[in-house]
Amino acid sequence: MLDDLSGRAPKTIAARQAWLGVLARASLEEMRSNLADAPDLPDYTILRGPETGMAMARGRIGGGGAAFNLGEMTITRCSIRDATGRVGHGYAAGRDDAKVELIARLDAVLQNAATFAAFHAAIIVPLAKTRADRWAAIEAQAAQTNVNFFTLATMRT
Amino acid sequence: MMDVRLPGFANNLESQRCFRAILQAMSHPGLIITLDINLTPPAPLSVATAAALLTLVDATVRVAMPENTGAGVDWLVFHTGARIAAAAEADFIVASAPPSLANLYPGTDEEPEAGATLILELPGFGCGPLFRLTGPGIESNIMLQAPLDAAFIADWRMNDALAPRGIDLLLCAGASIVGLPRSVTIEEV
Amino acid sequence: MAYVAVKGGEVAIGAAHAWLARVRRGDPSLPQIDAVQIEAQLGRAVDRVMAEGALYDRHLAALAILQAQGDLIEAAFLLRAYRTTLPRLIDTEPVDTGAMRLHRRISAIFKDLPGGQRLGPTTDYTHRLLDFERPEPEPVITTIARTASPAPRATDLLGAEALLEPDPSGTGEPADLTMAALGFPAGRDLRLQTLARGDEGFLLALGYSTQRGYGNTHPFVGELRVGEVAVAITPPELGFAIEIGDITLTECQMVNQFAGSKAVPPQFTRGYGLCFGHADRRAIAMALVDRSMRAEDLGEDVKAPAQNAEFVLSHCDNVEATGFVEHLKLPHHVDFQSALETIRAMRRDAEASDARL
Numbered sequence: 001m002l003d004d005l006s007g008r009a010p011k012t013i014a015a016r017q018a019w020l021g022v023l024a025r026a027s028l029e030e031m032r033s034n035l036a037d038a039p040d041l042p043d044y045t046i047l048r049g050p051e052t053g054m055a056m057a058r059g060r061i062g063g064g065g066a067a068f069n070l071g072e073m074t075i076t077r078c079s080i081r082d083a084t085g086r087v088g089h090g091y092a093a094g095r096d097d098a099k100v101e102l103i104a105r106l107d108a109v110l111q112n113a114a115t116f117a118a119f120h121a122a123i124i125v126p127l128a129k130t131r132a133d134r135w136a137a138i139e140a141q142a143a144q145t146n147v148n149f150f151t152l153a154t155m156r157t
Numbered sequence: 158m159m160d161v162r163l164p165g166f167a168n169n170l171e172s173q174r175c176f177r178a179i180l181q182a183m184s185h186p187g188l189i190i191t192l193d194i195n196l197t198p199p200a201p202l203s204v205a206t207a208a209a210l211l212t213l214v215d216a217t218v219r220v221a222m223p224e225n226t227g228a229g230v231d232w233l234v235f236h237t238g239a240r241i242a243a244a245a246e247a248d249f250i251v252a253s254a255p256p257s258l259a260n261l262y263p264g265t266d267e268e269p270e271a272g273a274t275l276i277l278e279l280p281g282f283g284c285g286p287l288f289r290l291t292g293p294g295i296e297s298n299i300m301l302q303a304p305l306d307a308a309f310i311a312d313w314r315m316n317d318a319l320a321p322r323g324i325d326l327l328l329c330a331g332a333s334i335v336g337l338p339r340s341v342t343i344e345e346v
Numbered sequence: 347m348a349y350v351a352v353k354g355g356e357v358a359i360g361a362a363h364a365w366l367a368r369v370r371r372g373d374p375s376l377p378q379i380d381a382v383q384i385e386a387q388l389g390r391a392v393d394r395v396m397a398e399g400a401l402y403d404r405h406l407a408a409l410a411i412l413q414a415q416g417d418l419i420e421a422a423f424l425l426r427a428y429r430t431t432l433p434r435l436i437d438t439e440p441v442d443t444g445a446m447r448l449h450r451r452i453s454a455i456f457k458d459l460p461g462g463q464r465l466g467p468t469t470d471y472t473h474r475l476l477d478f479e480r481p482e483p484e485p486v487i488t489t490i491a492r493t494a495s496p497a498p499r500a501t502d503l504l505g506a507e508a509l510l511e512p513d514p515s516g517t518g519e520p521a522d523l524t525m526a527a528l529g530f531p532a533g534r535d536l537r538l539q540t541l542a543r544g545d546e547g548f549l550l551a552l553g554y555s556t557q558r559g560y561g562n563t564h565p566f567v568g569e570l571r572v573g574e575v576a577v578a579i580t581p582p583e584l585g586f587a588i589e590i591g592d593i594t595l596t597e598c599q600m601v602n603q604f605a606g607s608k609a610v611p612p613q614f615t616r617g618y619g620l621c622f623g624h625a626d627r628r629a630i631a632m633a634l635v636d637r638s639m640r641a642e643d644l645g646e647d648v649k650a651p652a653q654n655a656e657f658v659l660s661h662c663d664n665v666e667a668t669g670f671v672e673h674l675k676l677p678h679h680v681d682f683q684s685a686l687e688t689i690r691a692m693r694r695d696a697e698a699s700d701a702r703l
Contacts (some may be wrong), residue, residue, distance in 0.1 A: 021589035053435035065513030068535035073402035093591030147466040
């Protein structure tokens, strides 16, 4: 599925899942500001979209049981074929067409062994750090509200 | 891996235009309507069939296309999210050789609208036998020349006995369509 | 009841809409609020509208609240109407609430909950005093960046001892209220979907009724957690799951005493609540009502309104309810004329029979 030419290219589905997960959570502005440090993106034609619709978000009964439909969420998708013939897919929660079109273009160049390293370093690495920093900041705040409750023995006597 | 190299409609307006054309075709049985659409579907799907599927099918719809190989099925699933099903369970059946209508789902008396639609791929209109069409939506009668065989016309009469249930028919050739709802009577002249 | 078309009134309706727009805007000398401010500063209202509108999109919910002048039921209605313009592209993989990045996690039954208790941004310990000053909040102290470690659900801990009923398993396609009208008997999947979008006030009142003795279920909050979960989809063209972002959810595991039956030993049974956004009240009420509606399945007497699934599910949707209740104010001139004729005729008959006596 992915190029496996140079040894430096991503070989696994896990790598693609990782960059698509990072890109889906980034804003268009964040992606565009990092594009300045990346090579030019190849020309492309749109195969599908960009289009906004809904995904039915599912939960599990009791948290771990059979699936149920919790409610819908907005989702936008786009698929492109770039000048090298690679097909890229972009999906993200929300309604940002331009962002998802850019995700699809980046997905295509990240599958290309010749361009993976440059785009990964310029875009995915900093966006992954932004995401990790944001999560760490929330966790730091959350951890400050960790609590130990003490039972007062006299209350039950 | 799915073959997704061919695009679908360029925008929603194309889908809306096709929907309007199909509505016209089904409400004017026998009228040949040519779709004004720029589409390159994977072979052997005709432009009209491909456009009708893009217009009418979404992820809640079951489609049977037994004559299509990987590329056509992949293309349809990629663009519409269609659920591929056996002909007997399908909402839409795409075929160039008509299947026995008795094997398709005619809906129920409570939900006759759930009856299947057969999309029949023809080499063209204006060839083959001449048929007289009568029924709702046709003032007196209308003539249609199309390469439909006698066995299929005999099979079509099944719809009379099923009413209000039944199978609807969309004939496709090139970029042209003809709508034949289940209520139409087809007689060879 | 029949509906009768009326015509006319365009000018008055136009003027009413124009006045409504001015009322919505308020005093033009004050700055206009924007949806982004509502999204950022009225988060609980946004959460409620997303839940009852059954569509997770913070910005759309904020826009709806603004347009509805803060009428949250009207805002949910606007969101429901908007969603009908969007195609359903895909179903997500079931979210894993056990892997939630926790903002809040409390248990009313385990003091020393493995993984710890965490209060999160709660109002539980505030004095309910109006704050006329509203000072700027203290800045975030983030000197120690931390990596979150997921905590197991508290009910998984009790389940290990077999004192708690297990999660109901199943692999079929879950029922979907958005595709087929509510029908009965409704499975637990359909019930939970209906409750998740149900009116918070209705769920709250029904949950309260179970505590007051109308279908007593002896509830304990096994765990309440709020946080972000990753949402994944498996697009057919990829054939593997990818994440599309995170959503904030509230989950409540209600644990209830159960005396047991012929087939089942005494144990704790469970009610489940899961909803969009940070919404303790909604999740707890949902879990109470979910458990309450299981009365029949568990062989308990069905006596109280909250135990009657058909009653609860048929009346919990505030968009449906407000449509039917509020339509009464629309013109029913002909219906009423007919009712008037009937009453007059009945009165004539009554007077005639009085005269005969």
